[in-house]
Amino acid sequence: MAANLLDPKLLAKLGTTQLRARAVVEGLLSGLHRSPHQGQSVEFSEHKLYAPGDELRHIDWKAFGKVDRYYVKQFEHETNLRAFLLVDASASMSYRGGDGLSKLDYAKTLAASLAYLLVRQQDAVGLAIASDGVGSYLPPRASMGHFPAILSRLEELEGGGPTDLAAAADWVAERARRRAAIFVFSDLFDFQPGAVERLADLRRMKNEVTVFHLLDPHELEFPFDDAVRFEGMEGEEALELDPRSIRESYLEEIGALCERVKATCRDADVEYELVRTDAPFDRLLLRWLGRRERA
Amino acid sequence: MGISFANPALAWGALAAAIPVLVHLLQRRRPKPVPFAAIELVRRSQQRNVRRLRLRRLLLLAARTAILLCVPLALARPHFTTSESVAAAPRGPAATAIVVDASLSMTWKDGRRSLFDRARDDAREALASLGADEPVTVVICDGTPPRPDAPSFDRVAARRLLDSAEPSFLKADLGACATAAAHALGESPVAGKRLVVATDLTSGAWNLDAPPPTVPTESGEVRPEATILDASRGEALPNVAIVDLAVGQAPEIGPRAQSFTATLRNFGDTPLKDAPLELWVGEELVAKGFVDVEARGAASKRLVHRFSKGGAYTGRVRLAADALAADDERAFAIQVPRDLRALVVDGSPSSLRYRDEAFFVDTALRVAGATPVTATTVDAETFPDQEFSDYDLLLLLNVRAPSKEVAARIGHFVEGGGGLFVSVGDQVDADAYGAAFGDLLPRPLHLVKTAAEPHRDDQRPARFADLDLSHPILGVFSTGAQGFEAARTWRYFLLQPGSTGRVLASFDDGAPALVEGARGAGRVLLYTSTVDRDWSDWPIQTSFLPTMQQAAAYLSRTLEDRRQRVAVVGDVFELDEAAGLVATGPDGRDRAIEEGRVTGLDRPGLYTVIAAEGGADRSFAVTLDPAESDTRKVDAREVAAWLGGDRGQVESSPGSRSHGESPLWSLLAAVAVVAFAAEGLLIRKP
Numbered sequence: 013m014a015a016n017l018l019d020p021k022l023l024a025k026l027g028t029t030q031l032r033a034r035a036v037v038e039g040l041l042s043g044l045h046r047s048p049h050q051g052q053s054v055e056f057s058e059h060k061l062y063a064p065g066d067e068l069r070h071i072d073w074k075a076f077g078k079v080d081r082y083y084v085k086q087f088e089h090e091t092n093l094r095a096f097l098l099v100d101a102s103a104s105m106s107y108r109g110g111d112g113l114s115k116l117d118y119a120k121t122l123a124a125s126l127a128y129l130l131v132r133q134q135d136a137v138g139l140a141i142a143s144d145g146v147g148s149y150l151p152p153r154a155s156m157g158h159f160p161a162i163l164s165r166l167e168e169l170e171g172g173g174p175t176d177l178a179a180a181a182d183w184v185a186e187r188a189r190r191r192a193a194i195f196v197f198s199d200l201f202d203f204q205p206g207a208v209e210r211l212a213d214l215r216r217m218k219n220e221v222t223v224f225h226l227l228d229p230h231e232l233e234f235p236f237d238d239a240v241r242f243e244g245m246e247g248e249e250a251l252e253l254d255p256r257s258i259r260e261s262y263l264e265e266i267g268a269l270c271e272r273v274k275a276t277c278r279d280a281d282v283e284y285e286l287v288r289t290d291a292p293f294d295r296l297l298l299r300w301l302g303r304r305e306r307a
Numbered sequence: 308m309g310i311s312f313a314n315p316a317l318a319w320g321a322l323a324a325a326i327p328v329l330v331h332l333l334q335r336r337r338p339k340p341v342p343f344a345a346i347e348l349v350r351r352s353q354q355r356n357v358r359r360l361r362l363r364r365l366l367l368l369a370a371r372t373a374i375l376l377c378v379p380l381a382l383a384r385p386h387f388t389t390s391e392s393v394a395a396a397p398r399g400p401a402a403t404a405i406v407v408d409a410s411l412s413m414t415w416k417d418g419r420r421s422l423f424d425r426a427r428d429d430a431r432e433a434l435a436s437l438g439a440d441e442p443v444t445v446v447i448c449d450g451t452p453p454r455p456d457a458p459s460f461d462r463v464a465a466r467r468l469l470d471s472a473e474p475s476f477l478k479a480d481l482g483a484c485a486t487a488a489a490h491a492l493g494e495s496p497v498a499g500k501r502l503v504v505a506t507d508l509t510s511g512a513w514n515l516d517a518p519p520p521t522v523p524t525e526s527g528e529v530r531p532e533a534t535i536l537d538a539s540r541g542e543a544l545p546n547v548a549i550v551d552l553a554v555g556q557a558p559e560i561g562p563r564a565q566s567f568t569a570t571l572r573n574f575g576d577t578p579l580k581d582a583p584l585e586l587w588v589g590e591e592l593v594a595k596g597f598v599d600v601e602a603r604g605a606a607s608k609r610l611v612h613r614f615s616k617g618g619a620y621t622g623r624v625r626l627a628a629d630a631l632a633a634d635d636e637r638a639f640a641i642q643v644p645r646d647l648r649a650l651v652v653d654g655s656p657s658s659l660r661y662r663d664e665a666f667f668v669d670t671a672l673r674v675a676g677a678t679p680v681t682a683t684t685v686d687a688e689t690f691p692d693q694e695f696s697d698y699d700l701l702l703l704l705n706v707r708a709p710s711k712e713v714a715a716r717i718g719h720f721v722e723g724g725g726g727l728f729v730s731v732g733d734q735v736d737a738d739a740y741g742a743a744f745g746d747l748l749p750r751p752l753h754l755v756k757t758a759a760e761p762h763r764d765d766q767r768p769a770r771f772a773d774l775d776l777s778h779p780i781l782g783v784f785s786t787g788a789q790g791f792e793a794a795r796t797w798r799y800f801l802l803q804p805g806s807t808g809r810v811l812a813s814f815d816d817g818a819p820a821l822v823e824g825a826r827g828a829g830r831v832l833l834y835t836s837t838v839d840r841d842w843s844d845w846p847i848q849t850s851f852l853p854t855m856q857q858a859a860a861y862l863s864r865t866l867e868d869r870r871q872r873v874a875v876v877g878d879v880f881e882l883d884e885a886a887g888l889v890a891t892g893p894d895g896r897d898r899a900i901e902e903g904r905v906t907g908l909d910r911p912g913l914y915t916v917i918a919a920e921g922g923a924d925r926s927f928a929v930t931l932d933p934a935e936s937d938t939r940k941v942d943a944r945e946v947a948a949w950l951g952g953d954r955g956q957v958e959s960s961p962g963s964r965s966h967g968e969s970p971l972w973s974l975l976a977a978v979a980v981v982a983f984a985a986e987g988l989l990i991r992k993p
Contacts, residue, residue: 104344115344203347231345241338244346251349252338257360261352266345 059083093135093193094152096184097123097162099169100198101143103245106171107199109230110290118289119197119226120166125293126195131159138187139165142180142198143173151187174246175202181210185217193220200225200273201246208273212280222283222300225273227266229290234262320379327371363989370986377979381972400440401499401532402458404488405430405465408506408538409449409472410479411935415507415544415631423474426505426538430469433503433536434462442495445469448484448512450477450877455487457494476633476910477877478932481512482520485950489520489531500524500531502950507539510941511934515949533951535943536958545575547582547600548634548936552624554641554871557611562679563643564613569624571608573600574938586610588622617645621913621926634936638893638913638928640872644679644865650698651684654706654734655839664704664732664839667846671855680859687734695720699863704838705732708739718747722827726862731800732837749808749824749833753801756818761797761842768795769814771845778811778823779866780832780857790850796820796843799836808833830862872927880905880927882916890914892929 062071062082075083099119108114113121127137131154138152139162150158150165177198184194194214200223202208215221230236236255243250255262270286277284283303287296343349353360407430413423430445437443442458445468459465485504492500500522506512521528550572557564567586573579579600586594594610614620619642626635649672653665660666665684672680680700685693687706691713695701701720709717721727729748737752759766771791774781784791791812801818811821811832824831836843845851860866874880880890882903890898890905893912898905905914908929915926947955 107342107344199344201344201347228344231343236341239338241340242343242346242349243340245342245344248346248350250340251346251353253349253353253360254364257363258349258352258356261355262348265348265351269348 059085093130093133094188094190095126095130095135095137095193095195096140096152096188097127097137098140098142098180098184098194098196098198099123099166100175100177100180100196100200101141101169101171102173102175102198102201103171104175104199104201105226107228107231107245108289109228112229112290114171115199115226115228115289116169116171118287119224120169122224122287122293122296123195123197124163124166125297127159127162129297131156135193137162140180140184140187141165141169142176142183143171149183149187152192171245175199175207176204177202177207178204178210181214185214185219188214188217188219191218191220193222196221196223197226198223199227199231200269208276209280212276212282215280215282220283221280222285223273223277224285224287225270226287226289227270229288232266232288234259234266316383317379318383318385320382321376323379324372324376326375327368367986367989370982370989373982374979374986377975377982381975381979383972385971385975400438400497401501402492402495402497403433403437403441403443403501403503404446404455404458404492404531405433405443405469406446406448406481406484406488406502406504406506407469407472408479408481408504408512409447409474410481410509410512411474411476411633411931412507412509412511412544412631412938413474413538414633415539415546415938417630421474422507422538422544423472425540426507426536427469427472429505429536429538430503431466433505433534434465434469440497441499441501442497444488444491446484446488446491447472448479448481448506449473449475450479451475453484453487455491457491458497476931476935478935479512480514481506482514482517482949485533486517486520489522492531493523500529502531502533503536504533504950505536505538507544507938508535508537508940508943508946509544509935509937510939511937513941513946513949515941515945519949519952530952531950533947533955534958535947535950535956537943539940541943543576544630544938544940545577546631546634546936546938547571547573547575547579547626547629548631548933549624549626549637550605550634550933550936552637552639552871552930554639557613560611560613562613562646563615563617564611565641565643566609566611567594567624567639568607568609569626569637570605571598571600571626572605572933572936573602574936576602578602578604582627584608584610585625586612586622587625588612588614588620593622614643617643619643619925621928623913631936631938633911634931634933636911637930638911640913640926640928642865642872644860647680647700647859647863647865648698649680649682649700649702649859650690650693650695651682651702652687652690652704652706653684654687654704655732655841656686662839664837665702666839667851668702668704668730668838668855671852672859674852674856680856691716695725696723698725699865700726700728700859702728702730704730705734707734708736708743711743714743714745714747718744718826721747721829721831724828724864726829726859726864727831728834728858728862729831730834730836730838732839732841735800737800746807747824747826747831749822749831750802750805750819752835753803755798756801757798758814758816759797763797766797768797769799769816769818770795771812771820772815773810773813773817775809775811778809780821780823780854780861781811783853783857784850788850790848790853791845794843794845794848794850796836796845798842802833802835830864832858832862872925874905874908874927874929876908876911876929876931878908880908880914880929888917888919890916 059072059075060083062084066084070084072083072085101116105116105119106114130137134154136152136154137158139150141148148165150161188194196211200208211221211223234255239254241250241252274284285300407426409423413421413426415422434443442460443465444455444458445465446453446455447468481504485502488502522531549569551570553568555566557566569584581597581599584596584598585592593612596608596610598606598608600606621640623636623638628635651665651669653663655664657663669682669684672682691709695716701717717727737754741751758769771794774788774791776782776785796814799814799818808822808824810819811823814820820835822833838846840846857866882905890900892898892910892914894910898907911929911931913926913928915924918924943957947957
């Protein structure tokens with residue numbers, strides 16, 4: 013039953029991102045049958061010889077008493093993740109071909125689900141909204157109290173403006189000074205030269221980058237028959253044509269786009285996940301989690 | 308040039324062709340708006356396909372437009388009119404005479420349809436094309452005198468006349484038919500006059516030297532607007548025909564042998580090689596030969612057959628059938644002479660054969676000739692004991708005058724149809740002959756004239772002169788009478804003056820030499836000199852033998868039998884036998900016989916004259932007029948000009964169009980089908 017609830021068409025009927033995210037995560041966790049919260053720990057991990065700049069409160073005085081040297085205790089929570097959720101909120105993300113979720117709604121749900129999972133692991137989660145550059149930002153924090161803020165920000169999110177992946181990537185790179193996990197939720201419809209490559213550059217900056225490439229089924233299958241006036245969602249010029257006449261070449265184009273992004277990510281060691289917005293969330297998350305565990 | 312429609316109302320359906328254009332335009336203006344995120348990819352796809360798409364869209368539009376344009380137009384049956392046919396198009400209502408050639412040459416057949424079938428179809432179309440205000444008359448030109456009705460609006464009658472028409476075996480005079488039709492047009496008050504002639508344009512049917520047809524009107528004679536509908540479609544009409552069949556004797560084969568010499572003509576451009584020619588007697592094939600005929604040439608082939616006995620025979624000479632089959636066969640009806648029985652009375656016998664009076668005559672009759680003769684020779688003393696009725700012919704050669712009783716028997720014999728030949732000599736006394744025979748001889752004998760002493764070279768003997776070569780006996784010398792010129796006659800009987808008898812030959816002093824007479828049904832021939840060498844050396848001349856043989860046949864009435872009993876289609880056949888009751892034709896239909904003339908000979912073949920009770924049925928053959936076998940064509944433009952002057956025109960392919968116009972509907976239908984298929988392909992293939 014839980015799996016059914018994870019169907020985007022059903023989730024679309026749930027009013028808020030919070031509800032959807034909770035349904036996703038709870039359903040996911042009930043399916044896993046094991047706790048994902050083991051990562052949260054403040055237990056001693058190892059000693060490190062004191063060096064100037066270390067906090068004095070972490071000096072292990074018992075060890076000093078035994079060996080007459082200053083050792084500093086290191087705890088696991090210091091190795092927790094700093095995650096950035098970079099959600100593309102351009103106008104093109106608002107597209108919804110059928111009766112499921114729009115790409116933006118799907119991204120919001122997916123981002124909220126991930127945020128929830130990460131926060132429960134005591135990972136610090138931040139949110140960056142990419143819309144005509146970066147429209148809004150929540151810095152990473154690990155407390156559970158931070159999650160409602162993320163949800164609230166996601167809830168308010170509406171698509172608009174052009175996609176500018178390069179600007180968003182630069183902006184995140186500037187803030188993720190330390191090694192961070194960056195999750196990108198975008199349809200990658202930024203056709204400026206080098207836009208996708210800039211995302212790949214984040215990986216070269218020692219960040220762990222995962223790209224969720226969200227595409228609507230209509231964008232992947234182009235199921236239009238009658239004459240259509242295609243109107244651009246980011247101010248592009250409208251096109252009137254017979255869709256059947258270009259379906260073949262369109263499918264080639266979208267296929268080529270996906271392949272190019274995938275190849276770019278592979279070359280840069282960036283995790284790439286092509287996400288159909290009609291795909292159940294649990295499968296997507298399980299696949300992603302499984303891949304991370306193997307890594 | 309222009310386009311006309313058989314069903315103009317349906318042509319309005321062509322407006323439907325605007326539908327795809329409108330749909331196209333409407334689609335351009337009101338497409339369904341769809342916001343689409345990946346529009347950049349759509350734009351790129353469109354740019355990649357822009358040329359192909361534009362072409363495809365135009366093709367699709369063109370195909371749909373073509374379908375909706377062509378279908379209603381095809382249903383409207385449009386016709387493309389050329390400048391030529393526009394010239395022929397009526398400038399107003401015209402009284403129309405449609406003349407259909409129904410002569411023999413129209414039976415020329417290429418496949419299943421004859422030229423006449425085509426001409427009739429052309430005529431039907433011409434009839435159908437007439438306006439409601441145009442009266443029409445139909446003339447079937449079949450060789451009978453044309454008597455066209457005045458033009459009327461009774462289309463049914465005109466159509467019925469066309470439907471019931473059949474080609475004849477007669478020779479048609481298209482000029483005469485056109486003239487008669489033109490006169491009939493004069494009876495219509497409609498101002499326009501139009502003459503339509505459906506013919507094969509064979510030369511035999513046209514006499515362009517005759518005055519052209521004109522229509523009598525109140526304002527004088529006017530030339531009609533004339534159209535020739537060429538049933539041959541401008542094509543040549545090759546034909547090989549038997550144009551003559553001569554039946555003669557073939558003595559080299561034997562008695563009662565007949566030769567059949569067929570004359571063939573090739574009217575085509577292809578030579579005829581090894582064509583089989585067959586001779587059928589009754590239903591039996593008795594001889595066969597092969598003949599070559601050069602293109603546009605002629606050839607003769609002689610076939611012979613020896614008949615086992617005399618009598619009447621019928622048969623035919625047959626050539627392998629070609630496109631014009633009627634003239635590939637020629638029937639004949641002949642009388643093979645029966646064997647003659649001749650009683651030769653030798654009035655001056657001799658132990659030396661060559662000095663015997665009957666030697667040369669007997670020899671001449673016994674030589675195998677066309678008519679076999681069985682001669683019985685007796686002397687003057689015993690011949691009265693013979694039964695004359697056992698013989699066909701009695702020859703009295705220098706016989707003393709018989710008794711009156713015997714002379715009366717001879718007269719009775721002649722009256723009954725027997726033949727009598729009388730030659731004179733030293734045994735003949737003119738007065739005694741006169742007393743015995745009376746008027747049996749053509750002319751009474753008078754006295755003997757000696758032109759010269761026999762065999763004296765220093766005196767001039769009499770010679771033959773004034774030969775009547777038109778007589779059946781001497782007709783065989785029509786090409787030359789050399790055998791008579793050399794004959795010398797020293798002595799001969801002069802005849803008493805008179806006009807009785809027909810003089811076949813005279814001596815150079817004007818004295819009759821051969822005189823023919825008649826008594827009852829019999830014939831008598833008197834020769835005024837001897838048939839041995841006593842008074843004349845004619846018996847040793849080359850002309851003697853054929854003359855005697857011809858005379859024997861003529862006197863016994865078998866010479867006439869050698870003639871073919873033949874007539875030409877359309878003519879009459881005159882019977883020489885006792886009047887028959889009726890003549891049955893090859894089609895089984897009876898023809899009337901009036902005053903010994905058979906009429907209604909409308910087809911070739913054998914006709915049997917049914918004799919009155921007690922008589923024998925006899926046949927005669929009817930042959931075609933060779934002129935109709937001549938399928939060479941006249942220049943159509945000359946005929947058109949002759950018929951209508953500058954208003955004459957020729958349509959060489961009237962069957963391929965309607966009323967002188969080229970049909971477009973089939974082309975339009977084909978275009979619609981192609982467009983339909985193309986549209987389907989364009990729709991299926993994005």
